Amino acid sequence: MKKLIAVVIALTMLLCFAACSKNNAPADEGKTDLEYVKDKGVLVVGITDFEPMDYQDKNGEWIGFDADVAKLFAESLGVKVEFVEIDWDNKIMELDGKTIDCIWNGMTLTDEVTAAASCSNPYFNNKQVVIVPAKNADSYKTAADCKELNFAVEAGSAGEAVANDNGFKVISVKDQASALMEVKSGTADAAVIDLLMAMAMTGEGTSYADLTYTAGLNDEKYGVAFRTGSDLVDSLNAFFVSNYADIEKVAETYGLTDALIEQK
Protein backbone atom coordinates (compact mmCIF):
# COMPACT_ATOMS: atom_id res chain seq x y z
CA MET A 1 0.00 0.00 0.00
CA LYS A 2 2.59 2.54 1.06
CA LYS A 3 4.88 1.62 -1.85
CA LEU A 4 1.98 2.15 -4.23
CA ILE A 5 1.18 5.53 -2.75
CA ALA A 6 4.83 6.49 -2.91
CA VAL A 7 4.97 5.63 -6.59
CA VAL A 8 1.78 7.56 -7.31
CA ILE A 9 3.15 10.62 -5.55
CA ALA A 10 6.48 10.36 -7.34
CA LEU A 11 4.67 10.16 -10.68
CA THR A 12 2.45 13.12 -9.81
CA MET A 13 5.46 15.24 -8.99
CA LEU A 14 7.26 14.22 -12.16
CA LEU A 15 4.15 15.18 -14.10
CA CYS A 16 4.10 18.56 -12.39
CA PHE A 17 7.67 19.26 -13.41
CA ALA A 18 7.02 18.05 -16.93
CA ALA A 19 3.99 20.31 -17.17
CA CYS A 20 6.08 23.23 -15.99
CA SER A 21 8.87 22.74 -18.49
CA LYS A 22 6.47 22.17 -21.36
CA ASN A 23 5.30 25.78 -21.08
CA ASN A 24 8.86 26.90 -21.63
CA ALA A 25 8.53 27.67 -25.31
CA PRO A 26 7.69 31.34 -25.83
CA ALA A 27 4.46 31.50 -27.76
CA ASP A 28 5.32 34.69 -29.58
CA GLU A 29 8.94 34.53 -30.60
CA GLY A 30 10.08 37.04 -33.18
CA LYS A 31 6.78 38.88 -33.26
CA THR A 32 6.55 42.57 -32.53
CA ASP A 33 4.19 43.72 -29.83
CA LEU A 34 1.77 45.14 -32.38
CA GLU A 35 1.61 41.78 -34.21
CA TYR A 36 1.20 40.00 -30.88
CA VAL A 37 -1.82 42.15 -29.98
CA LYS A 38 -3.32 41.91 -33.46
CA ASP A 39 -2.95 38.12 -33.47
CA LYS A 40 -4.67 37.94 -30.09
CA GLY A 41 -7.38 40.24 -31.40
CA VAL A 42 -7.62 42.06 -28.10
CA LEU A 43 -5.77 44.92 -26.41
CA VAL A 44 -5.70 44.28 -22.67
CA VAL A 45 -5.62 47.60 -20.82
CA GLY A 46 -4.44 47.63 -17.22
CA ILE A 47 -6.40 50.11 -15.11
CA THR A 48 -7.51 50.92 -11.61
CA ASP A 49 -10.91 52.32 -10.68
CA PHE A 50 -9.93 55.98 -11.10
CA GLU A 51 -12.54 58.58 -11.81
CA PRO A 52 -12.63 60.46 -14.19
CA MET A 53 -10.02 58.48 -16.17
CA ASP A 54 -11.25 54.88 -15.85
CA TYR A 55 -14.41 54.00 -13.95
CA GLN A 56 -17.56 51.94 -14.32
CA ASP A 57 -20.98 53.22 -15.26
CA LYS A 58 -24.19 51.81 -13.79
CA ASN A 59 -24.06 48.80 -16.15
CA GLY A 60 -20.51 47.88 -15.19
CA GLU A 61 -19.13 49.21 -18.49
CA TRP A 62 -15.72 50.93 -18.21
CA ILE A 63 -15.93 54.60 -19.13
CA GLY A 64 -13.88 57.70 -18.45
CA PHE A 65 -11.45 59.79 -20.45
CA ASP A 66 -8.74 57.15 -20.68
CA ALA A 67 -11.16 54.26 -21.17
CA ASP A 68 -12.95 56.02 -24.03
CA VAL A 69 -9.73 56.96 -25.81
CA ALA A 70 -8.40 53.40 -25.31
CA LYS A 71 -11.56 52.08 -26.98
CA LEU A 72 -10.98 54.39 -29.97
CA PHE A 73 -7.32 53.30 -30.18
CA ALA A 74 -8.21 49.60 -30.12
CA GLU A 75 -10.80 50.25 -32.80
CA SER A 76 -8.15 51.90 -34.99
CA LEU A 77 -5.97 48.78 -34.58
CA GLY A 78 -8.92 46.59 -35.48
CA VAL A 79 -8.87 44.72 -32.17
CA LYS A 80 -11.22 44.44 -29.24
CA VAL A 81 -10.43 46.12 -25.94
CA GLU A 82 -10.47 44.48 -22.53
CA PHE A 83 -10.10 46.42 -19.28
CA VAL A 84 -8.48 44.62 -16.40
CA GLU A 85 -8.23 46.05 -12.90
CA ILE A 86 -4.72 45.63 -11.54
CA ASP A 87 -2.91 46.32 -8.30
CA TRP A 88 -1.06 49.55 -9.08
CA ASP A 89 2.06 48.41 -7.21
CA ASN A 90 2.41 45.49 -9.62
CA LYS A 91 1.86 47.40 -12.85
CA ILE A 92 5.29 46.74 -14.37
CA MET A 93 5.07 43.03 -13.49
CA GLU A 94 1.65 42.86 -15.12
CA LEU A 95 3.05 44.51 -18.24
CA ASP A 96 6.23 42.40 -18.53
CA GLY A 97 4.31 39.26 -17.62
CA LYS A 98 1.97 40.00 -20.54
CA THR A 99 -1.13 39.76 -18.41
CA ILE A 100 -1.83 43.26 -19.72
CA ASP A 101 -0.63 45.04 -22.87
CA CYS A 102 -0.58 48.63 -21.63
CA ILE A 103 -1.08 50.79 -18.55
CA TRP A 104 -3.57 53.50 -19.40
CA ASN A 105 -4.87 54.99 -16.22
CA GLY A 106 -3.92 58.61 -15.71
CA MET A 107 -0.36 57.47 -15.22
CA THR A 108 2.19 60.15 -14.40
CA LEU A 109 5.33 59.85 -16.50
CA THR A 110 7.89 59.47 -13.71
CA ASP A 111 11.48 58.31 -14.13
CA GLU A 112 10.48 55.03 -12.53
CA VAL A 113 7.90 54.31 -15.20
CA THR A 114 9.86 55.60 -18.18
CA ALA A 115 12.87 53.51 -17.11
CA ALA A 116 10.88 50.27 -16.81
CA ALA A 117 8.53 50.66 -19.76
CA SER A 118 8.20 52.41 -23.11
CA CYS A 119 5.80 55.32 -22.82
CA SER A 120 3.71 57.31 -25.25
CA ASN A 121 3.94 61.06 -25.71
CA PRO A 122 2.30 62.94 -22.83
CA TYR A 123 -1.37 63.67 -23.48
CA PHE A 124 -2.57 65.28 -20.25
CA ASN A 125 -1.38 67.83 -17.65
CA ASN A 126 -1.71 67.28 -13.94
CA LYS A 127 0.03 68.44 -10.79
CA GLN A 128 0.54 67.27 -7.23
CA VAL A 129 -1.19 69.35 -4.57
CA VAL A 130 -1.08 69.53 -0.80
CA ILE A 131 -4.24 68.47 1.05
CA VAL A 132 -4.91 70.01 4.45
CA PRO A 133 -7.97 70.46 6.66
CA ALA A 134 -9.92 73.42 5.25
CA LYS A 135 -9.72 75.35 8.51
CA ASN A 136 -5.88 75.40 8.28
CA ALA A 137 -5.74 76.11 4.56
CA ASP A 138 -4.67 79.75 4.88
CA SER A 139 -1.51 78.85 6.81
CA TYR A 140 -0.21 76.48 4.13
CA LYS A 141 -0.31 78.33 0.84
CA THR A 142 3.17 77.41 -0.39
CA ALA A 143 5.45 74.40 -0.16
CA ALA A 144 7.72 76.30 2.25
CA ASP A 145 4.82 76.68 4.72
CA CYS A 146 4.40 72.91 4.91
CA LYS A 147 7.86 71.93 6.14
CA GLU A 148 6.70 71.19 9.68
CA LEU A 149 3.75 68.97 8.72
CA ASN A 150 3.58 65.20 8.75
CA PHE A 151 2.54 64.01 5.30
CA ALA A 152 0.73 60.89 4.17
CA VAL A 153 1.45 59.88 0.58
CA GLU A 154 0.68 56.91 -1.64
CA ALA A 155 3.57 54.45 -1.68
CA GLY A 156 5.37 54.61 -5.01
CA SER A 157 3.26 57.51 -6.28
CA ALA A 158 4.35 60.71 -7.96
CA GLY A 159 3.12 62.48 -4.84
CA GLU A 160 5.62 60.60 -2.71
CA ALA A 161 8.49 61.55 -5.02
CA VAL A 162 7.51 65.22 -4.95
CA ALA A 163 7.07 65.23 -1.17
CA ASN A 164 10.54 63.75 -0.75
CA ASP A 165 12.03 66.32 -3.14
CA ASN A 166 10.55 69.06 -0.98
CA GLY A 167 12.07 67.49 2.12
CA PHE A 168 8.68 66.81 3.74
CA LYS A 169 8.29 64.33 6.57
CA VAL A 170 6.34 61.54 4.92
CA ILE A 171 4.79 58.22 5.75
CA SER A 172 3.74 55.98 2.87
CA VAL A 173 0.26 54.50 2.72
CA LYS A 174 -1.48 52.10 0.35
CA ASP A 175 -3.15 54.58 -2.01
CA GLN A 176 -4.22 58.19 -2.45
CA ALA A 177 -7.56 57.54 -0.77
CA SER A 178 -5.81 56.12 2.29
CA ALA A 179 -3.71 59.27 2.39
CA LEU A 180 -6.90 61.35 2.54
CA MET A 181 -8.24 59.09 5.27
CA GLU A 182 -5.06 59.73 7.29
CA VAL A 183 -5.62 63.48 7.11
CA LYS A 184 -9.32 63.20 7.90
CA SER A 185 -8.65 61.01 10.92
CA GLY A 186 -5.83 63.31 12.07
CA THR A 187 -3.09 60.67 11.93
CA ALA A 188 -1.35 62.85 9.34
CA ASP A 189 -1.40 66.65 9.07
CA ALA A 190 -1.46 66.74 5.31
CA ALA A 191 -1.33 64.61 2.18
CA VAL A 192 0.00 64.94 -1.34
CA ILE A 193 -2.31 63.70 -4.08
CA ASP A 194 -2.87 64.73 -7.67
CA LEU A 195 -5.06 67.63 -8.69
CA LEU A 196 -7.56 65.50 -10.62
CA MET A 197 -8.33 63.44 -7.56
CA ALA A 198 -8.24 66.46 -5.26
CA MET A 199 -10.86 68.21 -7.41
CA ALA A 200 -13.10 65.15 -7.31
CA MET A 201 -12.75 64.14 -3.68
CA THR A 202 -12.35 67.18 -1.45
CA GLY A 203 -14.40 70.23 -0.62
CA GLU A 204 -18.12 70.91 -0.44
CA GLY A 205 -20.41 67.97 -1.06
CA THR A 206 -17.79 65.19 -0.84
CA SER A 207 -16.88 62.77 1.94
CA TYR A 208 -13.92 65.00 2.66
CA ALA A 209 -15.83 68.27 2.89
CA ASP A 210 -13.52 69.48 5.66
CA LEU A 211 -10.38 69.02 3.55
CA THR A 212 -9.08 71.24 0.78
CA TYR A 213 -6.10 71.50 -1.54
CA THR A 214 -3.61 74.34 -1.42
CA ALA A 215 -0.05 74.51 -2.70
CA GLY A 216 0.73 72.99 -6.10
CA LEU A 217 4.11 71.28 -5.92
CA ASN A 218 4.95 70.53 -9.55
CA ASP A 219 3.66 70.01 -13.04
CA GLU A 220 3.44 66.53 -14.37
CA LYS A 221 2.20 64.78 -17.45
CA TYR A 222 0.17 61.66 -18.10
CA GLY A 223 1.21 59.02 -20.60
CA VAL A 224 0.46 55.44 -21.58
CA ALA A 225 3.00 52.72 -20.81
CA PHE A 226 3.78 49.72 -23.02
CA ARG A 227 6.35 46.93 -22.74
CA THR A 228 9.94 48.12 -23.24
CA GLY A 229 10.68 48.44 -26.94
CA SER A 230 7.08 47.93 -27.98
CA ASP A 231 6.10 49.29 -31.40
CA LEU A 232 2.63 50.04 -30.00
CA VAL A 233 4.14 53.29 -28.67
CA ASP A 234 4.57 54.61 -32.23
CA SER A 235 1.10 53.40 -33.16
CA LEU A 236 -0.43 55.30 -30.25
CA ASN A 237 1.59 58.48 -30.85
CA ALA A 238 0.46 58.47 -34.48
CA PHE A 239 -3.10 57.82 -33.32
CA PHE A 240 -2.93 60.78 -30.91
CA VAL A 241 -2.04 63.08 -33.81
CA SER A 242 -4.43 61.71 -36.41
CA ASN A 243 -7.41 61.43 -34.07
CA TYR A 244 -6.80 64.52 -31.94
CA ALA A 245 -10.23 65.93 -32.79
CA ASP A 246 -11.91 62.78 -31.39
CA ILE A 247 -9.79 62.94 -28.24
CA GLU A 248 -10.82 66.58 -27.75
CA LYS A 249 -14.46 65.53 -27.92
CA VAL A 250 -13.90 62.85 -25.26
CA ALA A 251 -12.12 65.38 -23.03
CA GLU A 252 -15.09 67.71 -23.39
CA THR A 253 -17.45 64.93 -22.26
CA TYR A 254 -15.59 64.64 -18.97
CA GLY A 255 -14.88 68.36 -18.52
CA LEU A 256 -11.11 67.91 -18.86
CA THR A 257 -10.41 70.05 -21.93
CA ASP A 258 -8.15 72.49 -20.06
CA ALA A 259 -5.73 69.80 -19.01
CA LEU A 260 -5.38 68.19 -22.45
CA ILE A 261 -2.01 68.46 -24.25
CA GLU A 262 -2.27 69.30 -27.91
CA GLN A 263 -0.79 66.64 -30.21
CA LYS A 264 1.11 67.75 -33.29
Added chain:
Amino acid sequence: MTTFSEQFPIVFQALNVGFLQTLKLFFVTLIGALPLGLIISFGSMTKFKPVQWLTRFVVWVVRGTPLMIQLLIIYYFPGLVLHNPVWGGGEDGRFFAACVAFVFNYACYFSEIYRGGIQSIPKGQDEAGLVLGMTRGQIFFRVKLLQMIKRIVPPISNEVITLVKDTSLARIIALQEIIWAGQAFLKGSQGISGAIWPLFFTAVYYLAFTGVLTVLLGKLEKRLEFFR
Protein backbone atom coordinates in the same frame (compact mmCIF):
# COMPACT_ATOMS: atom_id res chain seq x y z
CA MET B 1 -22.28 63.84 -2.09
CA THR B 2 -24.58 60.97 -1.38
CA THR B 3 -25.81 60.14 2.08
CA PHE B 4 -25.26 56.86 3.89
CA SER B 5 -28.75 55.57 3.08
CA GLU B 6 -28.18 56.30 -0.61
CA GLN B 7 -24.74 54.70 -0.53
CA PHE B 8 -25.77 51.59 1.33
CA PRO B 9 -27.60 49.68 -1.46
CA ILE B 10 -24.77 50.30 -3.94
CA VAL B 11 -22.07 49.34 -1.45
CA PHE B 12 -24.04 46.34 -0.21
CA GLN B 13 -24.41 45.07 -3.77
CA ALA B 14 -20.70 45.54 -4.52
CA LEU B 15 -19.60 43.92 -1.28
CA ASN B 16 -21.88 40.95 -1.98
CA VAL B 17 -20.22 40.46 -5.36
CA GLY B 18 -16.82 40.66 -3.68
CA PHE B 19 -17.85 38.31 -0.92
CA LEU B 20 -19.08 35.78 -3.47
CA GLN B 21 -15.56 35.75 -4.88
CA THR B 22 -14.19 35.30 -1.35
CA LEU B 23 -16.55 32.37 -0.78
CA LYS B 24 -15.67 30.78 -4.12
CA LEU B 25 -11.97 30.94 -3.29
CA PHE B 26 -12.67 29.60 0.21
CA PHE B 27 -14.66 26.55 -0.93
CA VAL B 28 -12.40 25.70 -3.87
CA THR B 29 -9.42 25.83 -1.51
CA LEU B 30 -11.09 23.55 1.02
CA ILE B 31 -12.31 21.06 -1.58
CA GLY B 32 -8.88 20.95 -3.19
CA ALA B 33 -6.63 21.15 -0.15
CA LEU B 34 -8.31 18.63 2.16
CA PRO B 35 -7.67 15.58 -0.09
CA LEU B 36 -4.38 16.92 -1.47
CA GLY B 37 -3.17 17.40 2.09
CA LEU B 38 -3.81 13.74 2.83
CA ILE B 39 -1.78 12.70 -0.22
CA ILE B 40 1.07 15.00 0.82
CA SER B 41 0.96 13.62 4.37
CA PHE B 42 1.41 10.09 2.96
CA GLY B 43 4.38 11.41 1.01
CA SER B 44 6.00 12.83 4.11
CA MET B 45 5.43 9.57 6.05
CA THR B 46 6.44 7.06 3.40
CA LYS B 47 9.40 4.81 4.05
CA PHE B 48 10.61 5.48 0.50
CA LYS B 49 13.21 8.11 1.48
CA PRO B 50 13.59 10.18 -1.73
CA VAL B 51 9.84 10.84 -1.84
CA GLN B 52 9.81 11.63 1.87
CA TRP B 53 12.69 14.10 1.51
CA LEU B 54 11.16 15.73 -1.55
CA THR B 55 7.76 16.06 0.10
CA ARG B 56 9.18 17.45 3.31
CA PHE B 57 11.31 19.88 1.30
CA VAL B 58 8.26 21.13 -0.60
CA VAL B 59 6.25 21.45 2.62
CA TRP B 60 9.11 23.40 4.15
CA VAL B 61 9.26 25.78 1.19
CA VAL B 62 5.51 26.32 1.08
CA ARG B 63 5.11 26.77 4.82
CA GLY B 64 8.31 28.78 5.04
CA THR B 65 7.43 31.50 2.54
CA PRO B 66 4.62 34.05 2.73
CA LEU B 67 1.46 33.12 0.86
CA MET B 68 1.51 36.60 -0.65
CA ILE B 69 4.85 35.87 -2.34
CA GLN B 70 3.55 32.49 -3.52
CA LEU B 71 0.57 34.22 -5.12
CA LEU B 72 2.86 36.68 -6.91
CA ILE B 73 5.15 33.89 -8.12
CA ILE B 74 2.36 31.63 -9.33
CA TYR B 75 0.58 34.43 -11.15
CA TYR B 76 3.48 36.39 -12.64
CA PHE B 77 6.24 33.77 -13.05
CA PRO B 78 4.88 32.11 -16.23
CA GLY B 79 4.67 35.41 -18.10
CA LEU B 80 7.76 37.09 -16.68
CA VAL B 81 10.23 34.21 -16.90
CA LEU B 82 8.73 31.64 -19.27
CA HIS B 83 7.26 34.33 -21.57
CA ASN B 84 3.99 32.48 -21.66
CA PRO B 85 1.24 34.16 -19.62
CA VAL B 86 -0.73 30.96 -19.04
CA TRP B 87 -3.23 32.60 -16.71
CA GLY B 88 -4.15 35.47 -19.03
CA GLY B 89 -5.05 38.90 -17.76
CA GLY B 90 -8.74 38.41 -17.14
CA GLU B 91 -10.54 37.83 -13.88
CA ASP B 92 -10.96 34.09 -14.43
CA GLY B 93 -7.22 33.61 -14.87
CA ARG B 94 -6.54 35.53 -11.67
CA PHE B 95 -9.06 33.48 -9.78
CA PHE B 96 -7.61 30.23 -11.08
CA ALA B 97 -4.06 31.24 -10.18
CA ALA B 98 -5.23 32.23 -6.70
CA CYS B 99 -6.94 28.83 -6.32
CA VAL B 100 -3.75 26.99 -7.26
CA ALA B 101 -1.72 29.01 -4.75
CA PHE B 102 -4.25 28.60 -1.95
CA VAL B 103 -4.91 24.88 -2.52
CA PHE B 104 -1.21 24.08 -2.51
CA ASN B 105 -0.44 26.28 0.46
CA TYR B 106 -3.27 24.97 2.61
CA ALA B 107 -2.67 21.36 1.53
CA CYS B 108 0.81 21.62 3.00
CA TYR B 109 -0.52 22.89 6.33
CA PHE B 110 -3.25 20.26 6.34
CA SER B 111 -0.70 17.55 5.54
CA GLU B 112 1.17 18.26 8.75
CA ILE B 113 -2.08 18.14 10.72
CA TYR B 114 -2.96 14.81 9.09
CA ARG B 115 0.53 13.50 9.83
CA GLY B 116 0.18 14.46 13.48
CA GLY B 117 -3.25 12.82 13.60
CA ILE B 118 -2.13 9.59 11.99
CA GLN B 119 1.02 9.31 14.07
CA SER B 120 -0.93 9.94 17.27
CA ILE B 121 -2.75 6.61 16.85
CA PRO B 122 -0.94 4.05 19.07
CA LYS B 123 1.23 1.56 17.20
CA GLY B 124 -0.48 -1.24 19.11
CA GLN B 125 -3.52 -0.86 16.87
CA ASP B 126 -1.41 -1.57 13.77
CA GLU B 127 0.04 -4.62 15.45
CA ALA B 128 -3.38 -5.83 16.62
CA GLY B 129 -4.75 -5.39 13.10
CA LEU B 130 -1.87 -7.31 11.57
CA VAL B 131 -2.35 -10.12 14.08
CA LEU B 132 -6.01 -10.28 13.06
CA GLY B 133 -4.90 -10.67 9.45
CA MET B 134 -5.97 -7.25 8.18
CA THR B 135 -4.01 -5.58 5.39
CA ARG B 136 -2.32 -2.21 5.97
CA GLY B 137 -5.00 -0.56 3.81
CA GLN B 138 -7.79 -2.08 5.87
CA ILE B 139 -6.12 -1.03 9.09
CA PHE B 140 -5.82 2.55 7.83
CA PHE B 141 -9.32 2.94 6.44
CA ARG B 142 -11.31 0.83 8.92
CA VAL B 143 -9.45 1.39 12.17
CA LYS B 144 -7.27 4.48 12.14
CA LEU B 145 -8.93 6.94 9.74
CA LEU B 146 -12.01 7.80 11.82
CA GLN B 147 -10.00 8.15 15.01
CA MET B 148 -7.63 10.39 13.15
CA ILE B 149 -10.47 12.52 11.76
CA LYS B 150 -11.84 13.02 15.25
CA ARG B 151 -8.48 14.14 16.55
CA ILE B 152 -7.72 16.53 13.73
CA VAL B 153 -11.05 18.37 13.68
CA PRO B 154 -9.98 21.09 16.15
CA PRO B 155 -6.67 21.96 14.42
CA ILE B 156 -8.30 21.76 10.98
CA SER B 157 -11.09 24.07 12.21
CA ASN B 158 -8.42 26.51 13.23
CA GLU B 159 -6.92 26.51 9.73
CA VAL B 160 -10.35 26.80 8.15
CA ILE B 161 -11.13 29.94 10.14
CA THR B 162 -7.72 31.35 9.21
CA LEU B 163 -8.41 30.54 5.57
CA VAL B 164 -11.57 32.68 5.57
CA LYS B 165 -9.47 35.73 6.33
CA ASP B 166 -6.39 34.70 4.31
CA THR B 167 -8.49 34.85 1.13
CA SER B 168 -8.04 38.62 1.31
CA LEU B 169 -4.36 38.11 0.37
CA ALA B 170 -5.49 37.29 -3.17
CA ARG B 171 -6.04 40.98 -3.78
CA ILE B 172 -2.27 41.26 -4.39
CA ILE B 173 -2.88 39.72 -7.84
CA ALA B 174 -5.98 41.90 -8.21
CA LEU B 175 -8.55 39.24 -7.42
CA GLN B 176 -11.57 41.33 -6.60
CA GLU B 177 -12.63 39.84 -3.32
CA ILE B 178 -14.50 41.69 -0.61
CA ILE B 179 -11.65 43.82 0.77
CA TRP B 180 -10.89 44.97 -2.75
CA ALA B 181 -14.58 45.78 -3.22
CA GLY B 182 -14.65 47.75 0.02
CA GLN B 183 -11.49 49.69 -0.82
CA ALA B 184 -12.86 50.62 -4.24
CA PHE B 185 -15.21 53.12 -2.56
CA LEU B 186 -12.28 54.86 -0.92
CA LYS B 187 -10.68 55.56 -4.27
CA GLY B 188 -14.00 56.21 -5.94
CA SER B 189 -16.33 53.78 -7.64
CA GLN B 190 -19.90 53.93 -8.93
CA GLY B 191 -20.22 57.58 -8.01
CA ILE B 192 -19.11 57.06 -4.42
CA SER B 193 -15.64 58.26 -3.59
CA GLY B 194 -13.84 58.69 -0.32
CA ALA B 195 -16.29 56.49 1.57
CA ILE B 196 -14.40 54.94 4.44
CA TRP B 197 -17.11 52.81 6.02
CA PRO B 198 -17.41 50.09 3.30
CA LEU B 199 -13.87 48.89 4.02
CA PHE B 200 -14.59 48.52 7.74
CA PHE B 201 -18.01 47.06 7.01
CA THR B 202 -16.36 44.08 5.28
CA ALA B 203 -15.40 42.87 8.76
CA VAL B 204 -19.10 42.17 9.40
CA TYR B 205 -19.11 39.67 6.52
CA TYR B 206 -16.03 37.86 7.82
CA LEU B 207 -17.40 37.81 11.33
CA ALA B 208 -20.79 36.45 10.25
CA PHE B 209 -19.22 33.78 8.07
CA THR B 210 -16.71 32.61 10.66
CA GLY B 211 -19.60 32.57 13.15
CA VAL B 212 -21.52 30.15 10.95
CA LEU B 213 -18.38 28.05 10.44
CA THR B 214 -17.65 27.94 14.16
CA VAL B 215 -21.14 26.59 14.87
CA LEU B 216 -20.92 24.00 12.06
CA LEU B 217 -17.46 22.82 13.04
CA GLY B 218 -18.55 22.63 16.68
CA LYS B 219 -21.45 20.41 15.63
CA LEU B 220 -19.09 18.21 13.64
CA GLU B 221 -16.89 17.85 16.70
CA LYS B 222 -19.91 16.86 18.81
CA ARG B 223 -21.04 14.25 16.30
CA LEU B 224 -17.63 12.64 16.33
CA GLU B 225 -17.58 12.45 20.09
CA PHE B 226 -18.69 8.81 20.25
CA PHE B 227 -15.31 7.75 18.91
CA ARG B 228 -13.00 7.75 21.82
